[in-house]
Amino acid sequence: MKRKILSYWSHNLRVVIAVSFTMITVIGMLAVGLIFYTTYNKSAEKQTIEDNIQLVNQVELNLTNYLRNMMRISDSLYYSVIKDTDFATENIDKEMTLLYEANKDNLVSLACFENDGSLMASTPVSSLKPHADVTEQSWFVKARNKPENLHFSSSHVQNLFVDSNNRYYWVISLSRGIEITKDGSTSSGILVVDMNFSGIEQLFTKVNSGDMCYLYLMDQSGNIIYHPQQNLIYSELAVENNAVAITYEDGTHTEEFQGEERMVVVKTVGYTGWKIVSVIPKENLYRNRNEINAVWMTVLAIAILMLIFVNQYLSSKIAQPLRRLEDSVKQLELEFPDKIYVGGSAEIQHLGKTIRSMAEQMRQLMDDVVREQEQKRKNELDALQSQINPHFLYNTLDSIVWMVESERYEEAISMVTALANLFRISLSQGKTIITIAEEFQHAKNYISIQKVRYKNKFEVEFSLDEKLKDYLTIKLVIQPILENAIYYGMEAMDGDGEILVRGYEKDGDIYIDIIDNGIGMPPEQVEILLKEGVQKRKRGSGIGLINVDQRIKLYFGEDYGLHIESEPDEGTKVTIHLPMKLEVERNE
Amino acid sequence: MNKENISVLRTAGICIALIVIILATFFNAVMGDETPKSQTEISVILYHAGSDGWESMMEGMKQAEDDFAVNINYVILRESADGQEQLEMIQREIDNGAQGVIVAVCAYSEMYEGLERISNTAPVIAVESGVGDSMIPLFSADNYEMGRMLGEQILEDFQDRENLTVALVRENVNRDSVEQREQGFRDALAGKAKIISLGAAINGEIADAAAALHKESLLELTERTDVALRDTKNYGIGNTTSIVAALDKGNLEKLIFQNEFNMGYLAVEALLQDISGENKNTVKDMDYYCVSRKEVYETQYERLLFPIVE
Numbered sequence: 043m044k045r046k047i048l049s050y051w052s053h054n055l056r057v058v059i060a061v062s063f064t065m066i067t068v069i070g071m072l073a074v075g076l077i078f079y080t081t082y083n084k085s086a087e088k089q090t091i092e093d094n095i096q097l098v099n100q101v102e103l104n105l106t107n108y109l110r111n112m113m114r115i116s117d118s119l120y121y122s123v124i125k126d127t128d129f130a131t132e133n134i135d136k137e138m139t140l141l142y143e144a145n146k147d148n149l150v151s152l153a154c155f156e157n158d159g160s161l162m163a164s165t166p167v168s169s170l171k172p173h174a175d176v177t178e179q180s181w182f183v184k185a186r187n188k189p190e191n192l193h194f195s196s197s198h199v200q201n202l203f204v205d206s207n208n209r210y211y212w213v214i215s216l217s218r219g220i221e222i223t224k225d226g227s228t229s230s231g232i233l234v235v236d237m238n239f240s241g242i243e244q245l246f247t248k249v250n251s252g253d254m255c256y257l258y259l260m261d262q263s264g265n266i267i268y269h270p271q272q273n274l275i276y277s278e279l280a281v282e283n284n285a286v287a288i289t290y291e292d293g294t295h296t297e298e299f300q301g302e303e304r305m306v307v308v309k310t311v312g313y314t315g316w317k318i319v320s321v322i323p324k325e326n327l328y329r330n331r332n333e334i335n336a337v338w339m340t341v342l343a344i345a346i347l348m349l350i351f352v353n354q355y356l357s358s359k360i361a362q363p364l365r366r367l368e369d370s371v372k373q374l375e376l377e378f379p380d381k382i383y384v385g386g387s388a389e390i391q392h393l394g395k396t397i398r399s400m401a402e403q404m405r406q407l408m409d410d411v412v413r414e415q416e417q418k419r420k421n422e423l424d425a426l427q428s429q430i431n432p433h434f435l436y437n438t439l440d441s442i443v444w445m446v447e448s449e450r451y452e453e454a455i456s457m458v459t460a461l462a463n464l465f466r467i468s469l470s471q472g473k474t475i476i477t478i479a480e481e482f483q484h485a486k487n488y489i490s491i492q493k494v495r496y497k498n499k500f501e502v503e504f505s506l507d508e509k510l511k512d513y514l515t516i517k518l519v520i521q522p523i524l525e526n527a528i529y530y531g532m533e534a535m536d537g538d539g540e541i542l543v544r545g546y547e548k549d550g551d552i553y554i555d556i557i558d559n560g561i562g563m564p565p566e567q568v569e570i571l572l573k574e575g576v577q578k579r580k581r582g583s584g585i586g587l588i589n590v591d592q593r594i595k596l597y598f599g600e601d602y603g604l605h606i607e608s609e610p611d612e613g614t615k616v617t618i619h620l621p622m623k624l625e626v627e628r629n630e
Numbered sequence: 631m632n633k634e635n636i637s638v639l640r641t642a643g644i645c646i647a648l649i650v651i652i653l654a655t656f657f658n659a660v661m662g663d664e665t666p667k668s669q670t671e672i673s674v675i676l677y678h679a680g681s682d683g684w685e686s687m688m689e690g691m692k693q694a695e696d697d698f699a700v701n702i703n704y705v706i707l708r709e710s711a712d713g714q715e716q717l718e719m720i721q722r723e724i725d726n727g728a729q730g731v732i733v734a735v736c737a738y739s740e741m742y743e744g745l746e747r748i749s750n751t752a753p754v755i756a757v758e759s760g761v762g763d764s765m766i767p768l769f770s771a772d773n774y775e776m777g778r779m780l781g782e783q784i785l786e787d788f789q790d791r792e793n794l795t796v797a798l799v800r801e802n803v804n805r806d807s808v809e810q811r812e813q814g815f816r817d818a819l820a821g822k823a824k825i826i827s828l829g830a831a832i833n834g835e836i837a838d839a840a841a842a843l844h845k846e847s848l849l850e851l852t853e854r855t856d857v858a859l860r861d862t863k864n865y866g867i868g869n870t871t872s873i874v875a876a877l878d879k880g881n882l883e884k885l886i887f888q889n890e891f892n893m894g895y896l897a898v899e900a901l902l903q904d905i906s907g908e909n910k911n912t913v914k915d916m917d918y919y920c921v922s923r924k925e926v927y928e929t930q931y932e933r934l935l936f937p938i939v940e
Contacts, residue, residue, distance in 0.1 A: 171878070171879075172880075173880070173923075198927075198932065199927060199932050199936045201878070201926075201927045205875075208871055208872050208875035209871075210871065210874075210875075210936050212936070212938055239938070243938070271693070271697075272938055273689060273690070273693055273891055273937050273938055274693060274895065276891075276933035276934065276937075276938075277690070277889055277891045277892045277895070277933075277934065278892075279892055279895060279896070336656060336659060337656075340652055340653070340656040343648075343652050344649050344652060344653070347645040347648050347649055347652075348645065348649070350641065350645060351638075351641050351642050351645040354637070354638055354641045355638050355641075355642075358635070358637070358638050
């Protein structure tokens with residue numbers, strides 16, 4: 043059953059077309075879809091990373107500007123105020139306050155210390171906590187050790203000054219070594235600008251509002267300065283891979299952290315050595331992948347369904363006329379050619395018309411063949427029947443009896459021999475084609491019998507070109523003509539009849555003339571002699587001139603056959619026109 | 631209509647039906663995804679613990695609010711509110727649509743039955759102070775151990791002192807947390823120090839140290855200016871900005887505190903899990919620490935005592 047179905051499918055043109063088209067188009071669409079999908083993913087990943095790099099660069103720019111602004115404040119305070127002040131006689135409270143007021147959104151405090159940690163000036167708070175030891179602060183130590191540099195601390199709680207409101211501030215301290223003038227002599231000191239941590243926090247909060255990625259900031263030692271989950275990290279409810287990230291060079295990196303693959307973009311902030319780290323969980327890169335997949339799969343499924351329909355429709359359109367044509371051809375043997383289907387596309391219509399035309403020709407040819415065969419059989423039957431013409435046979439046998447009774451044994455033997463030869467050649471072992479020599483011999487046998495019967499009332503002369511002896515002719519073509527010549531030409535004559543039978547070659551064909559000097563015929567009679575259905579036989583063997591003429595034409599073609607010339611009281615000349623053939627169709 | 635045409639029409643029908651189904655499924659999925667997820671509504675009902683008493687814990691809750699799809703309504707009771715009032719407030723919040731409640735229980739004995747009943751209708755989680763042996767989950771440090779640690783720290787600081795006397799501020803003892811802390815505290819000092827009331831110390835009985843077991847009383851203790859307490863060193867449990875400032879100023883010798891940021895964050899997370907049916911939480915022990923004035927600005931404590939507030 044399965045094999046039958048497969049066989050049907052593999053041989054059904056419509057199914058083959060539909061399945062082939064569908065498979066090709068589906069494979070094509072899948073390939074295109076896959077390419078699109080892969081390209082989209084790569085492009086989306088690349089775009090996301092590029093966007094992230096831009097984001098990091100922008101944050102770095104903003105942070106650098108922020109830090110530069112803080113450095114400018116420090117520079118202004120130092121170069122424009124502290125350097126011009128002799129602290130023995132002057133103070134810088136007013137200038138500091140002005141500077142603070144101008145930048146208080148980003149500042150927590152400004153303070154100037156001597157190298158031993160004693161406070162020289164500060165704003166907006168003025169008194170240190172009693173137990174505060176400035177010299178132990180890391181920013182102080184760094185500035186004292188490297189006074190020529192500006193130092194940015196990590197984020198920490200500002201813990202130096204007394205605050206009556208018990209407020210605390212997370213700050214980043216910018217410290218530097220300074221020269222302090224007092225009574226004309228200079229000494230070293232430290233200037234610290236405490237930046238409000240919220241300023242940095244705001245820079246990052248804005249860019250961390252999305253959920254595609256997050257950015258954090260760490261100092262040159264890998265300590266987190268800002269992180270969107272900073273409190274969670276401080277409370278050990280969350281962790282960050284900062285210890286590893288600090289080793290990364292600027293650029294894009296891939297890391298695996300807590301079982302999650304992440305893209306990391308690192309950018310170092312100039313001067314501070316801080317690093318901005320952007321983290322993109324890899325699954326976020328493909329977050330829209332499911333949606334894209336759904337769209338892609340939906341479009342693909344719909345396209346495939348539409349293609350299946352279109353392919354079936356098209357294959358049906360192509361196969362339907364062919365199937366109808368096939369059905370018509372199958373019924374060709376039973377149906378008439380005009381029932382051959384003509385329809386469908388131009389090519390199939392043309393094919394239908396051609397088959398219809400071919401079928402008509404075939405039918406015509408088949409009819410012709412059948413007709414010819416029927417005619418051949420009929421003619422041959424007529425010819426064979428002539429061999430046992432009862433009248434001829436009775437007369438001949440009667441003549442033989444008469445000869446025997448008259449003791450004319452030699453003549454009787456001769457006649458019997460002639461009769462035997464006559465039948466031998468007539469039969470010719472069933473052959474239709476014999477040599478011209480055999481045909482002449484057959485005619486001679488016949489004449490020798492007839493001459494006995496007609497008491498030598500006529501003379502017959504045979505002449506045959508020697509070179510034509512072996513050429514072929516259908517049998518029984520001369521004898522019927524001789525029979526006609528005797529019956530219609532000689533019997534009615536008063537005097538001796540003469541018949542000439544001669545065979546010769548002319549223009550590459552063979553001609554056999556049977557010429558008698560009988561009573562002849564008028565032209566109108568000659569005219570109808572070879573017309574079928576017009577002339578009615580009255581006497582003779584039954585093989586008429588028409589029979590001979592038709593048989594020659596059937597075997598050798600329409601160019602050959604009989605030609606009759608006759609004049610009343612002059613005689614008749616019947617010419618047999620044959621092709622020169624030695625072998626062809628000898629055995630038919 | 632011949633068989634071929636019928637076949638084509640049948641295929642067309644099937645294809646159209648499938649396309650409709652696919653499109654319907656697709657749009658349903660897409661529209662379904664676009665439907666905003668409804669936020670979970672929860673309420674946090676806390677007893678009064680001073681102006682900044684819950685700052686650190688609420689910071690943790692706000693962090694959870696950012697991290698999870700939750701909308702939190704904060705209710706802080708007035709100072710004189712009792713257990714009944716807190717129960718009514720809890721019920722009102724649930725009636726108003728709160729899907730779960732976080733509560734710092736002000737009077738556990740009064741509220742035991744009421745909270746048990748309410749917890750049958752909506753998830754309830756206790757923070758800082760729970761409801762005794764109730765099945766209501768509690769997110770807090772081990773209060774007994776914190777009290778014990780407090781006592782041990784006093785003993786350590788006064789190890790050379792004979793006849794050590796410690797004044798204990800006994801307030802809000804109807805809170806489960808305070809009761810347990812006191813038990814731990816008394817167990818630590820048992821046989822090693824004499825415990826008197828703060829009133830006795832104020833009235834002239836000499837106390838080497840004074841201890842408070844919760845934020846409000848500790849802040850009050852650090853702000854006292856009684857002459858009788860001039861040489862008394864203060865110790866206590868509970869951290870607020872004001873208490874840390876008192877520690878920083880030297881008005882407090884040592885402070886025992888628990889990680890309230892984590893307490894708030896984890897309580898919200900646990901409540902959301904309860905609401906979604908993912909998990910049923912019981913007691914969750916928070917970490918607790920002891921910090922002296924000198925250690926306040928050490929990185930470890932600085933991060934816990936001064937949460938970064940946006």
